[in-house]
Amino acid sequence: MNPIFHEIFQKTRYLSKELNNTLKEFDLFAAQWSVLYIVQQNREMTLTQIWKYLNVEAPTISRTVQRLIELGWLIEKFGEDRREKMVQLSEEAKKKFKTIEESVINFENQFLQQLSLEEQNQLLMLLRKLKKG
Numbered sequence: 724m725n726p727i728f729h730e731i732f733q734k735t736r737y738l739s740k741e742l743n744n745t746l747k748e749f750d751l752f753a754a755q756w757s758v759l760y761i762v763q764q765n766r767e768m769t770l771t772q773i774w775k776y777l778n779v780e781a782p783t784i785s786r787t788v789q790r791l792i793e794l795g796w797l798i799e800k801f802g803e804d805r806r807e808k809m810v811q812l813s814e815e816a817k818k819k820f821k822t823i824e825e826s827v828i829n830f831e832n833q834f835l836q837q838l839s840l841e842e843q844n845q846l847l848m849l850l851r852k853l854k855k856g
Contacts, residue, residue, distance in 0.1 A: 738834065745830040749823050750794070754779075756827065758787055759796060759812065763820055767800075767811040 742753040751759070761776055762768050768776075774784040788810055791797040796816045799808050812820065835843055 741834070742827070742830060745826055746823070749819065749826075751796075751823070754783075754787055755791055755796070756823070758784070758791060759816065759820070760824075762797065762810055763812055763817075767809045769807055769809055773810075 739753050742756070746752060746756055757777055758773060761773060765772070770781070770784055770788055773779075773788070774781045777784070788797060788799075792799055792810070795813055797810045798813045799810050801808060838846065
């Protein structure tokens with residue numbers, strides 16, 4: 724295995740685990756936060772838009788969204804085509820979002836503190852340079 728891939732996989736697992744620890748106080752997991760974050764950024768989204776953006780299988784997103792609806796984080800409504808479900812943050816989620824986001828940003832800043840701003844920008848540029856397929 725190429726050591727670059729090994730290191731990326733290791734850091735990805737670490738980030739997921741530590742983000743879950745950060746989100747524990749809000750009764751959320753990293754996968755749920757990803758959905759809430761992208762829905763908040765777009766105000767409302769279809770499930771198809773979510774799974775395509777997050778590059779996750781449709782059934783996984785369906786289960787995650789359904790759980791977030793059950794927990795009161797998301798509300799659903801139907802689009803012009805009744806088969807198309809749209810989701811958006813609930814009012815309660817909108818109230819809590821900033822606090823959760825601040826906790827996540829604090830975690831991210833701690834993780835990145837070993838890198839200068841220039842190094843962070845360089846890493847971002849290199850990661851974006853890598854393409855699928």
